[in-house]
Amino acid sequence: MAEPLLAIDGLVKRFGGLIATDNLSLDVRTGEIHALIGPNGAGKTTLVAQLMGQLPSDAGRIVFDGNDITRLPTHRRVGAGLARSFQITSVLRDFTALDNVALAVQAHQGHSFRFWRPARHDSALRDPALVILEQLGLGARADTLAANLSYGEQRQLEIAMALAGDPRLLLLDEPMAGMGPDESARMVAFLQRLKGKRTILLIEHDMDAVFALADRITVLVYGRAIATGAPAEIRANPEVRKAYLGEEHADA
Template identity: 60%
Template sequence: MNPPLLEIRNLVKRFGGLVATNGANLSVHKGEVHALIGPNGAGKTTLIHQISGALESDEGTMVFDGVNILGMSMHKRVAAGLARSYQITSIFKKLTVLDNVALAVQARSGSSFRFWRAAISEAAIFNEANEILEQVGLGSKARVIAGSLAHGEQRQLELGITLGTRPKLLLLDEPMAGMGPEDSEKMVELLSALKGQSTVLLIEHDMAAVFRLADRMSALVYGQVIASGIPCEVRANPEVKRAYLGEETV
């Protein structure tokens, strides 16, 4: 198994008297799709917020690619290769689909958005953006205004924008939320194509999709990871079964 790209130990987040993450431990290895599962209110989104830097942690350690990132700002985490999609990423609805992804590629290169007009002539930026659009299934929509895309296509574009930053770790919080069966299937296929190319930490309530995508998974209950391993092991774990009594996830 590859070494951990992200190693979390004893992570805690309190909101007054409420402990949302309570000594959480998690390891995400390079190249894997790692699913974080758990009932509503388990602390999954809070943990993703802590990893992305949207929330400051109260205790614990968080080592990403060999560096302790606890206390590091969100934009510095993005620059280090840690990117979150969907709830944090937003599209520029008045720009074209191509321009949305090109902006992400340009930002990664360190260019200022003030030089956007000059950057239009930089063929390399747009060549890479077009390649990403092909990768996420939007190659034919490059010149379309982003705000006119259907909901599922906007999710594909958000994935493309995130990939434009060349993340070492991609955080996906319910990427299929609000999608119909056809769009969900398309997203599963897109994420399947990323396996082995990108490291992904995934929260998703569609458990059929989770078991198709995940190489490993961890179950979070009351802010603590109670089991980690390959999907069949976690699904068969007695503690996970008890935690999900009456849930559709087991």
């Protein structure tokens, strides 16, 4: 088997006495959508922050494309090809939708110690940003302030910003969080189109979405992976059913 794109080995994060990530090991293979599920407080968002370098890890290793990135600062990891979206919408509220994505594009075009040419007239930034906005159905909203977008649109913008740098591994932290059923369905359809083209670590509570999208699923409970496998295996795994799927899916 080929080298995994992302290999997490024995990763640990402690907050005082609480262990949020408990000796976690996990692989993400190139091209797959790998879903990470688990009850609230399982440490999913903590793991994303550790992968991005926003939270330092206490022990363990993160290897991305063969390189140890455990101690790299966030911007170097982004440079290597990681990108994330946020569970709690985190866009630049007083920038337009287009500005938001253009900044994400800009982050991938070398340093920004460029003091003279106006960025808002720079087609090297605007054109790719507009393409991504249109992919997410936000083309008509390009010049709207992010703060004035509807909640669902802000969630889409969130994904657009993560996609803008053409990342090799996309960490999506509950992209469907708080969305209505229609919006959710559209987001699932969008992610479906990315399937096979992008490598995604998908954190999601919506089980229908997870089973529709994922090639493999890892179940996280109290910071440790209790099972990894294809959707059918996870569905059949008695330990998983007990720990997590239990009540909801027992009758499914």
